[in-house]
Amino acid sequence: MxxxxxxxxxxxxxxxxxxxxxxxxxxxxxxxxxxxxxxxxxxxxxxxxxxxxxxxxxxxxxxxxxxxxxxxxxxxxxxxxxxxxxxxxxxxxxxxxxxxxxxxxxxxxxxxxxxxxxxxxxxxALNPIVNEQRHQSNRLLIALGGSSKRHQWNPAKVLEAIQNIVQQNPQAEIILTTSRRTPKEFLATLKQQQFAKQLSIFPVEDTPQGWIFEQMQKAEAVWVTEDSVSMIYEALTAGCRVGVIMLDRLKKDRITQSVDSILQQGRVSPSTSIPQLPEPAAFKEAxxxxxxxxxxxx
Incomplete structure (x- = not known):
């Protein structure tokens, strides 16, 4: 074939x-x-x-x-x-x-x-990920996006969410990465915070191709800013618990409705604590x- x-x-x-x-x-x-x-x-x-x-x-x-x-x-x-x-x-x-x-x-x-x-x-959207069953307890991933035509980046809101994730999961190994849309000044501000000492930070420009997919295979839970919709579905497909970091919305459209729908269905959660995130479920659209x-x- x-x-x-x-x-x-x-x-x-x-x-x-x-x-x-x-x-x-x-x-x-x-x-x-x-x-x-x-x-x-x-x-x-x-x-x-x-x-x-x-x-x-x-x-x-x-x-x-x-x-x-x-x-x-x-x-x-x-x-x-x-x-x-x-x-x-x-x-x-x-x-x-x-x-x-x-x-x-x-x-x-x-x-x-x-x-x-x-x-x-x-x-x-479909993606090439499968759940390889390699998730490690208390290993967390935070994936940041940025502003888009439907979202406004809110540094204070994102900083607060990251701080809550760190404080509510004190025993966890927490890896954080950015996207090409993440404001450079945000990363500088983040590194100045006291709680940032508990993060392993990998800017997107320092990560090789496929790096984030490998991190999803290892993470027990993944938090994604809501602008990165495809990454939310990738984390679900990888078999992770998934948290959504909410941003300010500039408008409502089919994409924001998609995020609202999976929040209402209980597939993902805005919570910053692992036990309050939905249990991973089989998600195999491809x-x-x-x-x-x-x-x-x-």
Whole structure:
């Protein structure tokens, strides 16, 4: 089985495609291969030419599935599906085109699209994480984001949350990391606090690729600022207890509603104490989608 992923070069989009591929790889009795093709190497003219030739030199072998994530990939996925009509086209987002034009649309439920023959809804975006059952008691991770189009960074509120986590979990080993959106001056202020002595601080620029996923595999609990929605779902998938550090909201939209929904469902909590966080539960959205796709197309 061969999967061609039409890539727009965005790491977050690639993470979703790789997550689904790896889940299918784990479940399929066949050997599953994955080929990433940049949209820059798929000009529309060459795709139209390929439709008439029923092949494309760029594809190492005939695909069984064609994945796309991101608005700019959608037309390429559709055209590539015309080049290889036996392949199933899978778009991992709410598409701009009619849903019926794709074989499968994998859409986060916060987009408000009901499930149908074409549509599979998911809790959050897919990711490549699995729970490796390596969590260590009293090992905690704090992952900070920053301001976004829907959130305003509140340094006092975040400092208070971190201080509460430290004080309410005195026996814990606490690792803290930042994102590229975290204000540089915040980290300087944090390091001046007395409680910061109990933190092991790793700025994002000092961490190698995959570092935070490894930390999630080891942590008993993870606290994430609410702007980093994908990281909240990654921590849930890793099998951690998950706390949310609330920020000031500039507006309400489908993303903030997604956070509110999992708070109301009791999957995550604003609490800063480990015992008050929800017990980890199986959260395997990529596995569930892979099961459905493989069953549909067998």
């Amino acid at each position: 061969h999967i061609v992923y039409v890539s727009d070069g965005k790491a977050g989009h690639r993470s979703q495609a790789v997550g689904l591929f790896k889940a299918m790889q784990r479940q399929s009795a066949e050997h599953v291969t994955f080929q990433e093709v940049s949209i820059e190497n798929l000009p529309v003219f060459s795709l139209i030419k390929g439709v008439f030739q029923h092949s494309l030199a760029l594809c190492s072998e005939t695909p069984d599935y064609i994945f796309g994530v991101g608005s700019h990939t959608q037309s390429r996925v559709l055209l590539l599906g015309k080049v290889y009509p036996q392949a199933k086209t899978v778009i991992l987002m709410k598409p701009n085109f009619p849903f019926s034009w794709f074989d499968h649309c994998i859409i986060p439920e916060h987009d408000g699209v009901p499930e149908s023959k074409q549509v599979i809804t998911t809790k959050g 596995e569930r989608v892979a099961t459905y796709l493989l069953a549909q197309n067998n």
